[in-house]
Amino acid sequence: xxxxxxxxxxxxxxxxxxxxxxxxxxxxxxxxxxxxxxxxxxxxxxxxxxxxxxxxxxxxxxxxxxxxxxxxxxxxxxxxxxxxxxxxxxxxxxxxxxxxxxxxxxxxxxxxxxxxxxxxxxxxxxxxxxxxxxxxxxxxxxxxxxxxxxxxxxxxxxxxxxxxxxxxxxxxxxxxxxxxxxxxxxxxxxxxxxxxxxxxxxxxxxxxxxxxxxxxxxxxxxxxxxxxxxxxxxxxxxxxxxxxxxxx
Amino acid sequence: xxxxxxxxxxxxxxxxxxxxxxxxxxxxxxxxxxxxxxxxxxxxxxxxxxxxxxxxxxxxxxxxxxxxxxxxxxxxxxxxxxxxxxxxxxxxxxxxxxxxxxxxxxxxxxxxxxxxxxxxxxxxxxxxxxxxxxxxxxxxxxxxxxxxxxxxxxxxxxxxxxxxxxxxxxxxxxxxxxxxxxxxxxxxxxxxxxxxxxxxxxxxxxxxxxxxxx
Numbered sequence: 001x002x003x004x005x006x007x008x009x010x011x012x013x014x015x016x017x018x019x020x021x022x023x024x025x026x027x028x029x030x031x032x033x034x035x036x037x038x039x040x041x042x043x044x045x046x047x048x049x050x051x052x053x054x055x056x057x058x059x060x061x062x063x064x065x066x067x068x069x070x071x072x073x074x075x076x077x078x079x080x081x082x083x084x085x086x087x088x089x090x091x092x093x094x095x096x097x098x099x100x101x102x103x104x105x106x107x108x109x110x111x112x113x114x115x116x117x118x119x120x121x122x123x124x125x126x127x128x129x130x131x132x133x134x135x136x137x138x139x140x141x142x143x144x145x146x147x148x149x150x151x152x153x154x155x156x157x158x159x160x161x162x163x164x165x166x167x168x169x170x171x172x173x174x175x176x177x178x179x180x181x182x183x184x185x186x187x188x189x190x191x192x193x194x195x196x197x198x199x200x201x202x203x204x205x206x207x208x209x210x211x212x213x214x215x216x217x218x219x220x221x222x223x224x225x226x227x228x229x230x231x232x233x234x235x236x237x238x239x240x241x242x243x244x245x246x247x248x
Numbered sequence: 249x250x251x252x253x254x255x256x257x258x259x260x261x262x263x264x265x266x267x268x269x270x271x272x273x274x275x276x277x278x279x280x281x282x283x284x285x286x287x288x289x290x291x292x293x294x295x296x297x298x299x300x301x302x303x304x305x306x307x308x309x310x311x312x313x314x315x316x317x318x319x320x321x322x323x324x325x326x327x328x329x330x331x332x333x334x335x336x337x338x339x340x341x342x343x344x345x346x347x348x349x350x351x352x353x354x355x356x357x358x359x360x361x362x363x364x365x366x367x368x369x370x371x372x373x374x375x376x377x378x379x380x381x382x383x384x385x386x387x388x389x390x391x392x393x394x395x396x397x398x399x400x401x402x403x404x405x406x407x408x409x410x411x412x413x414x415x416x417x418x419x420x421x422x423x424x425x426x427x428x429x430x431x432x433x434x435x436x437x438x439x440x441x442x443x444x445x446x447x448x449x450x451x452x453x454x455x456x457x458x459x460x461x462x
Contacts (some may be wrong), residue, residue: 077420
C-alpha cells in the first residue's frame with residue numbers, strides 16, 4: 001500500500017498538529033532562555049574579573065561537550081523521581097537541556113563577535129573615562145547586534161531541530177506524535193516522510209531568511225561581520241571561527 | 249554501593265564506530281557533491297542544492313527513523329548501528345559539502361585562470377593548484393564535524409543501538425546509581441571532545457596565519 005486512506009491520514013494530521021504545537025512551545029521557551037544565557041555568558045567571558053571568566057569558561061566548555069540528548073536523559077533520570085515535589089516535568093527537563101546546551105554554544109558565537117571589535121575602540125572609550133560596563137553597553141554591543149541576527153537565527157533552527165530529541169524523554173511533541181501514528185498504522189515510511197514535511201515547513205522558511213539576512217549583513221556591516229561566524233549552514237558555522245561540533 | 253563503570257566501555261566503542269563510520273560516509277558524500285558541483289551542470293546544481301537544503305531542514309532523529317523504520321517499506325531490515333551510520337552520515341554530508349565549498353572558495357579564481365593559461369587540464373588544476381591550497385582550510389571544520397558526530401551518535405540509542413548513552417542509561421536503570429554514572433558519562437564526553445576541540449582551534453589559527461602570509 002503506497003498511500004494511507006483519507007481517514008488514516010486525517011488521524012495522523014490531527015495527532016501531528018497537536019505535537020507541532022508542543023514543538024513550537026518547547027522551541028520558543030528554549031530559544032528565549034538560550035539567548036538570555038548566551039548573552040550573559042558572553043559578557044561573562046570578557047569580564048575584567050578573572051573568576052567570572054573562569055566560571056563562564058567552565059560552563060561553556062562543559063555544556064558544549066555534553067550531547068543534548070545525554071543532558072536530557074541525565075535530567076530525566078536524575079530529577080525524575082523528585083519531579084512532583086519540584087514541580088517539574090519532562091517538558092521542563094527538555095527545555096532546560098536545550099537551553100543550557102545551545103546557550104553555551106551561542107555564548108561562544110557572541111563572545112567571538114564582541115572580541116571582533118578592535119581593541120582600539122576599548123582604549124578610546126577608556127581614555128574618555130568610561131567604565132567596562134558602560135563601554136560594553138554603549139560602544140561595543142550596539143555594533144555587534146545587527147551582524148549577530150543571522151547567527152542567532154541559525155541557533156533557533158538548531159533548537160527546533162533538536163527539540164525532536166525531547167520525544168525520547170516522553171515529551172509529547174511532533175516526533176513522538178509521529179511514532180504514535182506509526183504504532184497505530186504500521187506505515188513508518190509514510191508517517192516519517194510526513195513528519196519530515198512538517199519539520200521542513202517550519203524550518204525551510206527560517207533557512208531562507210537566515211541566508212538573506214546574512215547577505216544583507218555582509219553588505220551593510222562587512223567589516224565587523226567578517227570576524228563573526230558566518231553560519232550559512234543551519235546552526236553551524238563553517239567559517240574559520242572555533243565553534244566545536246555545533247550545538248548538538 | 250559501588251558501580252561497575254566498565255560496563256560503559258563497549259558502549260563507548262560503539263559510539264566511536266558510529267561517529268567514525270558516519271564521518272567517513274559524510275566525507276565521501278561531501279566529495280561526491282563537490283565533484284558534481286565542479287561539473288557545473290545547471291539542473292544538477294539545482295537538485296544538489298535542493299537536496300542539501302532539505303537535509304538541513306530535517307532533524308537527525310527523523311532521518312534516523314526514516315532509515316531504520318522507513319526501510320522496512322522495501323522489505324529490508326538494517327541493524328541499528330548501520331542505520332545510525334547511514335542516517336548520520338547523510339545528515340552530516342550537507343554540512344561537509346559546505347565546508348568543502350567554503351575551503352575551495354579561499355583559492356582565488358585567478359589561480360584557476362592562470363592554470364588554464366598554462367594549458368593545464370581541469371584535473372591538473374584541481375589536483376595541483378586548488379586542492380593543495382584549500383586543504384588546510386577544509387581540515388579543521390571536517391575534524392570539527394567528527395567532534396559533533398561523537399555527540400550526535402547518542403541518537404542511535406533511540407533505535408536500540410548500545411552506544412555510550414544507551415549503556416549508561418541501562419546502568420542507571422539496573423543499579424539506580426544516577427549520580428556516579430551520570431558523572432562518568434559527562435567526564436567521558438568532555439575527555440573525548442575537549443582536546444580535539446583545542447586541536448581544531450590551533451589548526452584553524454595556523455590555516456589563517458598561513459593564508460595571511462601568502
